Amino acid sequence: MPDYKEMYLQLAAKVANVVDILVEAQQQGEYDFSEEETLVSSLKNSRPEEKGSDQE
Numbered sequence: 001m002p003d004y005k006e007m008y009l010q011l012a013a014k015v016a017n018v019v020d021i022l023v024e025a026q027q028q029g030e031y032d033f034s035e036e037e038t039l040v041s042s043l044k045n046s047r048p049e050e051k052g053s054d055q056e
Helices: 004-035
Strands: none
Touching: none
């Protein structure tokens, strides 16, 4: 008869390792993203100059 307790403990240990790997990958991705230059430009800087009295 298989030792289900041992099988469960091995599975739980491997699942814990996978979770650790995923958390590390997520943290590395967040760090890499935060270190990049801002990809979104400010709307304030991208607006065309307001038209003054030269439009009539």
